[in-house]
Amino acid sequence: MSPPHRFPVxxxxxxxxVAQRLMLAGMTLVIVxxxxxxxxxxxxxxxxxxxxxxxxxxxxxxxxxxTKQLRHDYGLSNSLPSQYAGWVGQLARGDLGKSLFNGxxxxxxxxxxxxxxxxxxxxxxxxxxxxxxxxxxxxxxxxDRWPDYxxxxxxxxxxxxxxxxxxxxxxxFGSLWFNWAPPLKFRYLQQDxxxxxxxxxxxxxxxxLTPSAGLVRIVRTQMLEVLRQDYVRTARAKGLGNSTVIFxxxxxxxxxxxxxxxxxxxxxxxxxxxxxxxxFSLPGMGQYLVTSVSKLDYPVIMSTxxxxxxxxxxxxxxxxxxxxxxxxxxRY
Amino acid sequence: MxxxxxxxxxxxxxxxxxxxxxxxxxxxxxVAFAAACSGSNSNAGNNNAAAKPASSVAAAGGSxxxxxxxxxxxxxxxxxxxxxxxxxxSSPLLPRTDTSxxxxxxxxxxxxxxxxxxxxxxxxxxxxxxxxxxxxMYPRLIQFKPGVGVPAIGDxxxxxxxxxxxxxxxxxxxxxxxxxxxxxxxxxxxxPVDADDVIFSWNKFVDKSVSRKDLANSTNPQAPIQxxxxxxxxxxxxKAAFPYGPLLNSLAFGRYLHIMPKESDGGFDPRNxxxxxxxxxxxxxxxxxxxxxRKNPDYYIKDRPFLDGFDYPIIPEYASALAQFRAKKIxxxxxxxxxxxxxxxxxxxxxxxxxxxxxxxxxxIYFGLQPGSPFLDDRVRRAVSxxxxxxxxxxxxxxxxxxxxxxxxxxxxxxxxxxxxxAGIWTDPKGKDLGEGAANFAFNQxxxxxxxxxxxxxxxxxTEYRFISTGEYGTIFPKYCDVFKGMLExxxxxxxxxxxxxYQTEYLPKIYYxxxxxxxxxxxxxxxxxxADGYMFAYYHTQGPREKVAFMGNGGDAKSDSLIEAQRxxxxxxxxxxIIKEWQSYMATKMLMVPFPGQATTYSLYWPWIxxxxxxxxxxGETNPDETLQTLWFDKSKFTG
Numbered sequence: 001m002s003p004p005h006r007f008p009v010x011x012x013x014x015x016x017x018v019a020q021r022l023m024l025a026g027m028t029l030v031i032v033x034x035x036x037x038x039x040x041x042x043x044x045x046x047x048x049x050x051x052x053x054x055x056x057x058x059x060x061x062x063x064x065x066x067t068k069q070l071r072h073d074y075g076l077s078n079s080l081p082s083q084y085a086g087w088v089g090q091l092a093r094g095d096l097g098k099s100l101f102n103g104x105x106x107x108x109x110x111x112x113x114x115x116x117x118x119x120x121x122x123x124x125x126x127x128x129x130x131x132x133x134x135x136x137x138x139x140x141x142x143x144d145r146w147p148d149y150x151x152x153x154x155x156x157x158x159x160x161x162x163x164x165x166x167x168x169x170x171x172x173f174g175s176l177w178f179n180w181a182p183p184l185k186f187r188y189l190q191q192d193x194x195x196x197x198x199x200x201x202x203x204x205x206x207x208x209l210t211p212s213a214g215l216v217r218i219v220r221t222q223m224l225e226v227l228r229q230d231y232v233r234t235a236r237a238k239g240l241g242n243s244t245v246i247f248x249x250x251x252x253x254x255x256x257x258x259x260x261x262x263x264x265x266x267x268x269x270x271x272x273x274x275x276x277x278x279x280f281s282l283p284g285m286g287q288y289l290v291t292s293v294s295k296l297d298y299p300v301i302m303s304t305x306x307x308x309x310x311x312x313x314x315x316x317x318x319x320x321x322x323x324x325x326x327x328x329x330x331r332y
Numbered sequence: 333m334x335x336x337x338x339x340x341x342x343x344x345x346x347x348x349x350x351x352x353x354x355x356x357x358x359x360x361x362x363v364a365f366a367a368a369c370s371g372s373n374s375n376a377g378n379n380n381a382a383a384k385p386a387s388s389v390a391a392a393g394g395s396x397x398x399x400x401x402x403x404x405x406x407x408x409x410x411x412x413x414x415x416x417x418x419x420x421x422s423s424p425l426l427p428r429t430d431t432s433x434x435x436x437x438x439x440x441x442x443x444x445x446x447x448x449x450x451x452x453x454x455x456x457x458x459x460x461x462x463x464x465x466x467x468x469m470y471p472r473l474i475q476f477k478p479g480v481g482v483p484a485i486g487d488x489x490x491x492x493x494x495x496x497x498x499x500x501x502x503x504x505x506x507x508x509x510x511x512x513x514x515x516x517x518x519x520x521x522x523x524p525v526d527a528d529d530v531i532f533s534w535n536k537f538v539d540k541s542v543s544r545k546d547l548a549n550s551t552n553p554q555a556p557i558q559x560x561x562x563x564x565x566x567x568x569x570x571k572a573a574f575p576y577g578p579l580l581n582s583l584a585f586g587r588y589l590h591i592m593p594k595e596s597d598g599g600f601d602p603r604n605x606x607x608x609x610x611x612x613x614x615x616x617x618x619x620x621x622x623x624x625x626r627k628n629p630d631y632y633i634k635d636r637p638f639l640d641g642f643d644y645p646i647i648p649e650y651a652s653a654l655a656q657f658r659a660k661k662i663x664x665x666x667x668x669x670x671x672x673x674x675x676x677x678x679x680x681x682x683x684x685x686x687x688x689x690x691x692x693x694x695x696x697i698y699f700g701l702q703p704g705s706p707f708l709d710d711r712v713r714r715a716v717s718x719x720x721x722x723x724x725x726x727x728x729x730x731x732x733x734x735x736x737x738x739x740x741x742x743x744x745x746x747x748x749x750x751x752x753x754x755a756g757i758w759t760d761p762k763g764k765d766l767g768e769g770a771a772n773f774a775f776n777q778x779x780x781x782x783x784x785x786x787x788x789x790x791x792x793x794x795t796e797y798r799f800i801s802t803g804e805y806g807t808i809f810p811k812y813c814d815v816f817k818g819m820l821e822x823x824x825x826x827x828x829x830x831x832x833x834x835y836q837t838e839y840l841p842k843i844y845y846x847x848x849x850x851x852x853x854x855x856x857x858x859x860x861x862x863x864a865d866g867y868m869f870a871y872y873h874t875q876g877p878r879e880k881v882a883f884m885g886n887g888g889d890a891k892s893d894s895l896i897e898a899q900r901x902x903x904x905x906x907x908x909x910x911i912i913k914e915w916q917s918y919m920a921t922k923m924l925m926v927p928f929p930g931q932a933t934t935y936s937l938y939w940p941w942i943x944x945x946x947x948x949x950x951x952x953g954e955t956n957p958d959e960t961l962q963t964l965w966f967d968k969s970k971f972t973g
Contacts, residue, residue: 280652288619
């Protein structure tokens with residue numbers, strides 16, 4: 001990510017900056033597409049297997065004619081450059097392709113699933129923030145006193161305990177002690193908002209737990225640094241109240257690295273919800289991607305990778321632009 | 333168990349080894365009905381007898397129609413393996429009483445499945461998962477007859493064909509039902525199902541199915557069916573390339589010939605949509621999330637199914653599925669690990685305890701048979717078999733001691749070269765019928781040592797030992813192999829250099845399909861077949877698609893080949909059984925491969941409001957679940973969910 005001081009300054013600078021970044025994003029996507037295609041279609045078959053080997057398994061090895069036919073049916077018998085060109089051409093037309101195995105358009109699946117994963121990631125990161133910012137601030141303000149120790153311990157423990165493990169523990173002991181289990185049938189927000197919240201809340205909170213641990217430490221460190229700055233001392237000397245100094249002057253400046261981390265975490269969270277989706281039976285992107293990877297469903301894997309790359313590029317740009325809001329000194 | 337043997341010493345070396353194995357051991361095999369209820373991908377199977385000859389059969393109008401002209405049924409039933417006991421007043425097992433007469437139609441069964449299907453087209457999917465899903469919508473010409481109160485034994489019953497006759501040994505004429513109609517949605521629009529659909533399905537099977545080499549003679553000269561043609565709109569003729577004993581079983585097998593509509597070729601995409609005529613329709617499918625099936629009101633058997641439908645969310649995570657089961661949100665739990673059975677039943681005493689049928693799969697230890705290989709000598713292969721402590725192995729992996737401690741019936745059965753799940757044709761290695769070869773199944777380190785010495789290896793054999801460790805055969809498989817290795821090395825019989833080949837690039841092409849052209853010992857899985865012949869031919873005949881014996885000496889074992897050929901072409905049931913038993917006795921003396929040790933009783937648990945649960949028992953739990961699911965009903969009076 002580009003450091004703020006390199007941003008251009010002047011009239012229409014924001015527009016020029018965004019245009020530059022979009023061009024760069026285009027190049028990034030082309031490079032990502034090449035890497036993904038090469039890894040998936042050249043490296044994996046070289047050292048492991050291709051989609052047809054994998055899915056036909058033991059029977060396929062006993063019937064070479066059938067596996068040849070399957071390769072043809074799946075469009076895998078053309079040369080690799082021509083397959084790459086075909087795929088990129090499809091992408092350029094906005095067509096993400098169809099699953100090799102069930103023929104369902106990838107775009108339809110993403111349309112249904114991305115909102116679920118996005119919601120999980122968003123609630124996760126928001127709940128993590130709600131937990132981490134107050135903890136980090138209090139830990140900094142009360143440095144080396146018991147609240148600091150408690151919150152730092154929380155941060156270490158939360159960071160050490162994987163959220164999915166905690167989910168399994170909660171489900172296991174919930175069922176053993178109370179014969180409780182999380183809701184089994186997914187309901188979309190528009191179908192039944194209450195049922196939807198009941199389904200989403202626990203996994204989202206658990207998803208947010210691990211990043212919140214890191215955020216507690218970042219907020220604390222940044223606050224400690226900012227609280228020692230001259231302008232904070234000046235604010236206090238002017239007679240401003242403690243809460244005004246902390247929340248208006250210190251916290252706002254301390255949040256720049258936090259926003260950077262959140263921007264990057266959100267996409268990671270969306271892409272990394274597979275285990276939670278599996279444990280809580282949620283129809284998100286993670287499950288879809290894991291199922292597709294296990295079967296080497298090329299169009300799905302390649303297109304979802306491009307979508308995730310696009311999201312990362314977009315979130316980076318959004319984070320960069322948000323710096324101006326948090327720090328008025330930053331100009332484009 | 334030998335004094336001071338492997339287990340005693342390993343107990344000292346690694347105190348928790350056996351406990352760890354126990355903990356890791358999952359429920360293996362024998363959960364056919366559980367799988368039927370849950371749709372899980374367990375390695376399930378049922379007992380069966382060898383396939384009966386076709387003779388002449390007519391439907392009695394129900395799914396469990398009487399099958400006439402099937403000599404040997406009594407013998408088959410009598411030979412049901414020991415681990416299939418009935419409940420007694422003091423037994424912890426559920427009563428197997430048919431309650432169909434008081435069944436109340438309605439309600440939606442709550443089950444689950446552990447994995448998604450590759451797609452929904454059972455004839456062209458390169459994966460068997462599509463067969464399991466397709467079975468609900470696309471019936472077969474013939475189906476396996478469920479066991480009522482006892483395990484299914486491989487008898488067949490009418491499916492889409494309501495009757496059939498076999499005028500010549502190689503001709504089978506099937507008369508189709510006239511009251512079957514396709515899904516009323518376009519493009520099938522409720523039209524009658526007829527012979528054209530059968531021919532279309534057969535042609536598609538020959539072109540596209542991964543199982544085509546098992547059945548279609550045009551793709552494999554050893555496969556039995558030469559052609560299927562239409563005689564008229566409701567009559568088809570199956571022409572066999574040679575007289576084939578298990579022909580009907582092959583047509584009933586859930587991985588083979590499902591009947592699909594002609595419209596599936598272009599009219600709709602059968603990979604992600606369905607238009608069937610079976611007992612169920614797929615009303616809602618969300619990839620990697622859930623299947624929801626509903627009753628087909630136009631199903632050709634009236635008043636079935638009892639249930640309005642069933643829901644199968646996909647729950648791959650074991651802890652989640654167990655929690656849902658305990659919370660009564662799912663009603664049956666086919667994938668319950670055997671080590672969790674006793675504690676779950678103790679916590680929730682209302683649960684019904686059901687004894688699963690035995691698995692019909694029989695995995696193998698096989699040998700590198702290159703020129704000069706020590707395993708070309710019968711004595712060395714027999715020594716390998718004698719070094720395996722079968723009872724201890726089964727006790728470890730099947731939770732036997734814990735079941736016995738809890739007062740559950742827990743019987744151990746050994747496989748011969750035919751799985752102990754094939755009741756009626758399996759010869760018990762512990763009995764007298766196997767002849768002199770039975771001694772090769774007994775754990776006897778001293779005798780093994782003598783055999784190795786006689787074969788010229790007084791100091792044992794230093795060789796390679798291969799198995800895959802990457803999960804394709806399940807997470808427990810490497811533990812099986814680890815224990816075998818310990819047993820073979822114990823007592824100085826073998827010194828094994830362990831190699832874990834990559835499944836795709838090395839194991840399948842060079843070892844599994846290597847026809848014995850490798851060095852040392854390998855361990856591998858086998859798949860399920862409609863009849864014992866499928867297994868015997870595929871693995872032990874020199875022309876078999878998965879054979880591991882042809883590289884031996886002068887192209888394999890001629891006597892074994894000739895017995896396998898004789899049984900598959902024999903149409904007299906009793907004569908066929910006699911040949912298969914003779915083959916088992918011969919194999920026991922030769923040990924071309926060493927079969928897995930065997931199996932023991934396994935259990936499933938159900939909530940008590942599932943009427944008829946455990947009563948109708950599928951022959952093939954994974955891919956013929958429609959045969960039993962339509963007999964279940966919801967007993968509201970017992971519902972506490």
